[in-house]
Amino acid sequence: MAGVLDSVNQRTQMVGQNRLELLMFRLRGRQIYGINVFKVREVLPCPKLSSIPNSRQVVRGVSHVRGETIPIIDLSMAIGLLPIPQENLATSFVIITEYNRKTQGFLVSGVERIMNMNWEDIVPPPSGAGKDVYLTAVTRIDDKLVEIIDVEKVLAEVSPLGEDVTEHLVTRGSEREQGTLPILVVDDSSVARRQIERCLTAIGLEVVVRNDGKQALDYLKEITADGSKAEDHLSMVISDVEMPEMDGYTLVTRIRENQSLRDVHVMLHTSLSGVFNQAMVKKVGANDFMAKFSADELAERVMEILDQA
Template sequence: MSTVQQEVDERTNLTASNKFELLLFRLGGDSNGEQNELYGINVFKIREIVAMPPVTPIAESAPYMMGVVNLRGEILPVIDLPGLIGCSPTTGLNILLVTEFARTTQCFAVEAVDEIVRLDWSQVRPSAGSYADNTVTSIARLNDEVHGTRLVQVLDVETIVQKFVPGKETPSAHASTDIRLPPGAVILAADDSAIARTIIQKGLDEMGLPYIMTKSGKEAWEKLQELATEADKENKTLREKVALVLTDLEMPEMDGFTLTRQIKTSNRYNSLPVLIHSSLSGSANEAHVKSAGANAYVAKFSPVELAEKIRQIL
């Protein structure tokens, strides 16, 4: 059986070169049964994949909620993913993806699982923001000799769960406001999920903390370089411009592990504290975060815990 340390080592080796694994699956075609596109979820969020068990409908359930399933004594909600995205399965809902992230466990019903592929985050680009009501966070480009070039829509499952799973509404940030940054300093935040950015912004606003929000590690890194240049011109230290870097892990182009390592291995930036704010919870991920050099880690979504971590670091 794989130990926590083995999991940490495997994930460290994978992300050391800005790579990740994506589970590919299909939801069906359009209303005419055509365009059966590929969709993807980061493997780190998948707990298990099972054949579709009996689903118990729940009265007055939310849209696209099929009901609940009993998996080894655990009652879990089931989301009709094709219905939510707007696809029509041609062979039915045959597979259940059991996922764990952001302190939640839930199931997604899909038509078929395709394969697991290993990608570099540079192969992934942010979506234009208009896909399926922001349920697609990025587009991955696959190149192989058998299938040629394929595009995969990477789903923003955090947004889906916050919108459609009962009891998972966007939490309120009842956070203390006794945190103070140096005058003129900001928190530089990075997250590719639309709902995550909304929650982070709400929490930081309620704490009265100024921030700059970016959508990827690459965008955050470029902004950090700009702020460092501004600090030099103003004869200020970088800490007078940036109090803290708050970053997600899974992001297109450059992930949070790579962003953290670039900050912590640079003489110019390594004085900056880095706080990882990720939906990839669990002891293996927390240990993995420490291996990247981050100052602290907090799992999504708890604005109160986020505020406490920021207070501890600053």
């Protein structure tokens, strides 16, 4: 267990190399699940939980961790499995994470180990898995399937974020000059794609979506194959950072290396809030970044960027 905690503290070392460290854990049964260590603050044995009146059943309680009161979500229950039995809490663990500007703990049955991996070895879930599946990607480690949880989908159901743009920004968007080129949105989470697309269309913008960095790069090369520039087709690119096959940092690097793509405006839009590395954003050449998810903040920032172009 000490080795796991030590590795968590080194979580930023793989950023920008299309690599990640994957924390593997179990819920119920033998299936192994994964979460990017970059979003993990710490892993600890399940602390004492205090119940919250009228809370969702999936929230097993709150715990006081290093002076902060943190909700503890039963991750097994959140993805549609049976809850972790009360009598097993003493041998369970909590993974403290930071997503979308919030801190929460995920209750899991056991923590396995951390693997250093390449994003190219992590692929989207099978197309036949269905739209309601709680997976954002899968990989194989030691001939075992590891399922990577779509945490944004889990949190959107447990603690929904406001997805609607306020009326004054909708009005401001409608008053802007028409004819703005589409925005390319790149995100592996279906929930995040929906949130961003809904936000941008509310202010009158056209959106093109792709599910990961590789798909986005292929699309960019396709639309510029005639010798045109990316900015002839798109007003900007908004990309997640963590994605299978090619992460957002690598996507930006590839864009800046390509003569036809290099001048397009790129915003990194990520749930990596508390540990977000601004130096890495500048290193790879992104123009801007924003932590997920505030519909008003995103709408306002995008309109500012377009008005300055």
